[in-house]
Amino acid sequence: MKSNIKLGRISGIEIGLHYSWFLIAALIVFSLGEHFRQVYRNWGASQIWFVALFTAVLFFVTLLLHELSHSLVAQARGLKVSAITLFALGGVSQIEGDATDAKTEFWVAIAGPIASLVIGFSCLVIAVGLGWRRPAEPRTAVTAILVWLGYINVVLGLFNLIPGFPLDGGRVLRAIVWAITKNADRSTRIAARVGQVVAFLFILDGIWQFFSGAGFGGLWIAFIGWFLMDAAKASYAQGEITAAFQGVRVSSVMSRDCLTVNRAMNLQEFVNTSLLRTGQRCYAVEEQGRLVGLITPRDVGAIPRERWDMTTVREAMRPLEELHIITPDTPVLDALKLMAGNDVNQLPVVANGTLQGVVSRSQLMQLLQARSELHLPATHHPPITEHG
Numbered sequence: 001m002k003s004n005i006k007l008g009r010i011s012g013i014e015i016g017l018h019y020s021w022f023l024i025a026a027l028i029v030f031s032l033g034e035h036f037r038q039v040y041r042n043w044g045a046s047q048i049w050f051v052a053l054f055t056a057v058l059f060f061v062t063l064l065l066h067e068l069s070h071s072l073v074a075q076a077r078g079l080k081v082s083a084i085t086l087f088a089l090g091g092v093s094q095i096e097g098d099a100t101d102a103k104t105e106f107w108v109a110i111a112g113p114i115a116s117l118v119i120g121f122s123c124l125v126i127a128v129g130l131g132w133r134r135p136a137e138p139r140t141a142v143t144a145i146l147v148w149l150g151y152i153n154v155v156l157g158l159f160n161l162i163p164g165f166p167l168d169g170g171r172v173l174r175a176i177v178w179a180i181t182k183n184a185d186r187s188t189r190i191a192a193r194v195g196q197v198v199a200f201l202f203i204l205d206g207i208w209q210f211f212s213g214a215g216f217g218g219l220w221i222a223f224i225g226w227f228l229m230d231a232a233k234a235s236y237a238q239g240e241i242t243a244a245f246q247g248v249r250v251s252s253v254m255s256r257d258c259l260t261v262n263r264a265m266n267l268q269e270f271v272n273t274s275l276l277r278t279g280q281r282c283y284a285v286e287e288q289g290r291l292v293g294l295i296t297p298r299d300v301g302a303i304p305r306e307r308w309d310m311t312t313v314r315e316a317m318r319p320l321e322e323l324h325i326i327t328p329d330t331p332v333l334d335a336l337k338l339m340a341g342n343d344v345n346q347l348p349v350v351a352n353g354t355l356q357g358v359v360s361r362s363q364l365m366q367l368l369q370a371r372s373e374l375h376l377p378a379t380h381h382p383p384i385t386e387h388g
């Protein structure tokens with residue numbers, strides 16, 4: 001989730017909005033405006049919309065406070081936080097690196113819901129102090145804002161405490177399982193599985209409500225369930241990947257049968273003699289024994305076909321300076337992050353200026369596939385042997 005609009009920095013953390021946030025902000029303003037119009041018949045149109053807009057802005061501030069609580073606790077416990085992004089369904093804190101102990105995980109996760117609950121109950125207490133009595137509608141604009149913010153923050157705090165990944169409660173559950181079992185990977189998978197069950201219940205409940213006449217509200221619950229299901233599945237898959245490649249270095253998984261190609265060859269020749277014969281995805285271009293670039297079918301495809309016989313491999317390749325290079329010692333998990341962050345499918349592995357091999361996403365996924373077909377436990381690693 002990348003932010004589209006940057007708002008500034010707090011404690012070194014970049015605060016941003018994703019476009020989808022405006023959708024939810026507009027929904028909130030309109031539903032609030034509609035609510036005020038029905039309850040406060042003596043309010044003018046401008047007052048209604050001003051109060052609705054102001055409430056939405058304050059809601060945005062409380063959401064930000066929820067995320068900031070996660071982030072500031074993470075910072076205090078030595079984790080780096082790069083950004084907070086607010087989107088349609090809440091916020092995400094980009095915390096670099098995972099918590100290294102269960103205690104940190106627990107406090108980072110629970111800080112957000114605690115913030116929401118404290119904000120929510122404070123708003124309600126202040127509203128009561130200003131004369132609001134449940135269940136009557138608040139009489140003034142100030143108490144109307146406080147009561148709405150109060151309820152929504154309490155609901156948000158409780159909702160986030162539901163114990164299923166990727167909700168905060170899922171992380172709290174993970175931290176507790178982690179503390180008991182002393183196994184971080186297993187606790188991730190357990191929290192993700194519970195998340196899938198929770199998501200499934202949401203979908204069932206949403207469909208049930210839809211057919212018993214709740215209409216849009218039912219669909220909304222089912223939609224949240226569907227979103228949670230997706231996120232829980234992704235968390236589970238991520239947990240599997242992390243477990244499978246934990247502590248594994250690039251040198252033990254890279255493919256070493258890298259072919260080299262003559263840099264002076266033209267593309268037509270290259271396609272005919274190499275690409276269409278071997279099906280290899282990646283070729284090293286060398287100059288006096290040193291790697292100067294890589295060329296892939298993608299790079300060749302980017303050149304119009306009628307120019308293939310007048311373009312050399314050297315002209316079409318990606319020069320070394322533009323490539324993200326890793327060394328044989330790079331952890332596989334870092335390589336995966338680098339590929340995802342830069343939207344590339346393979347990385348050249350270089351040592352002392354020469355190409356040692358290539359790591360590609362598809363090859364790593366095939367490795368995972370092979371593991372799952374062998375029914376190996378996620379933490380089983382073969383003894384690392386050097387070959388090639």
Ligand SMILES: [Zn+2]
Nearest residue numbers: 112113160168
């Ligand atoms: Zn949270």
